[in-house]
Amino acid sequence: MPKVGMQPIRRRQLIQATLEAIDEAGLADATIARIAKRAGVSTGIISHYFAGKDGLLEATMRHVLSDLGNAVLERRAALGDAPPEAHLHAIIDGNFDRSQTSRSVMKTWLAFWASSMHHRPLQRLQRVNDRRLYSNLSCQFRRVLPKREARDAARGLAALIDGLWLRGALAQEGLNVDRARQLAYDYVRVQLETAHHSRTRANDYA
């Protein structure tokens, strides 16, 4: 069985097994024995490819984070300089992409959030992600709103997205993706309408 070039294969297997183990038993009981068993390998392999359990957990978070980044980027790539609304919808859709709304990934995110409070490497990853979402949203709102309003709109939408996501993860019935996206769209629409009213009113005064 042993061949050359196993590293990328085993890494993928183990990350996938980690997601499944966290889904099954939670981060606290996602022992390396459980993860290794799920991946069909021995416990030693984990230290061999990830230099310990922490390395595997960090790699798992990086993987999920990378999927999220790609989900957003793919949707925005085709848009070019489309209106802000289109970009905002793309960001929303990316955040509710299939890769981010499976049971195992949502549970893993939640576990990592809690864990990142006391684990520096995870904290760094999580904050980069948070800022990226806020920054992307803020940028788009800025194209039609004054600085202050754009920042508040971005803060609100970021919180709404994370909140919908959180409640979806916790809810018995899971996350209703279509409904969540619609609520986020509505928030965007209202914020942009506000911008339009301001401009209309400004014109009235002119």
Place this chain on the structure above:
Amino acid sequence: MPKVGMQPIRRRQLIQATLEAIDEAGLADATIARIAKRAGVSTGIISHYFAGKDGLLEATMRHVLSDLGNAVLERRAALGDAPPEAHLHAIIDGNFDRSQTSRSVMKTWLAFWASSMHHRPLQRLQRVNDRRLYSNLSCQFRRVLPKREARDAARGLAALIDGLWLRGALAQEGLNVDRARQLAYDYVRVQLETAHHSRTRANDYA
């Protein structure tokens, strides 16, 4: 030192020490040794008053949850049959009460959220709380909005509150309570304005 009637005193001490321990080291490293040390008692006391660590954690969550319930109830008690907007503001204010926005409590909430995914007793508590928030919001919106719109407004506001809260817990700079409340107020205003527009438009058609 040993006297009679120590139970309520020790229970309060230990719950407080648990919050501090979770703030300090996270739920994973909030060992009974650490908690006991913080409370200035021996480890045996925990099993004596809470029948084990799980009992203490559940009691801690109940305590935080009870504080939240009281924070909301106190604010709403004085309102009577005030307009929906006042009640909605009271619910928002209660959720951002001082008892819920300290570092230790926010960290504890986050840890319990993650933990409740795999721990039935905590799951039950968390779901009761989630439903109560949604139900309270839905009820108030229903006074001025049709069923469907009221439910969506409640879902959106609940998510926004939890999201603001979550991002506040994760952010380096902590939660800006005033700003969070303002964003939630804005959401309420928009939802209620929508209702007003509908009625206005309906009158126009009449």
Place this chain on the structure above:
DNA sequence: AATTTTTTATTGAACGGTCAATCAACAAAA
């Protein structure tokens, strides 16, 4: 082509450490 050697992949038992729970013993108040 047949062989030895080296490299890469993998195993799983053994080890050191940590944790929650237990309980015999003790102390002070009732």
Place this chain on the structure above:
DNA sequence: TTTTGTTGATTGACCGTTCAATAAAAAATT
């Protein structure tokens, strides 16, 4: 004397890591 409160060493279970041993493929050598 009985009850209530408290201690902390002990125990048993479990976890992550390590590492000597093994096996197969690749490379080097004959």
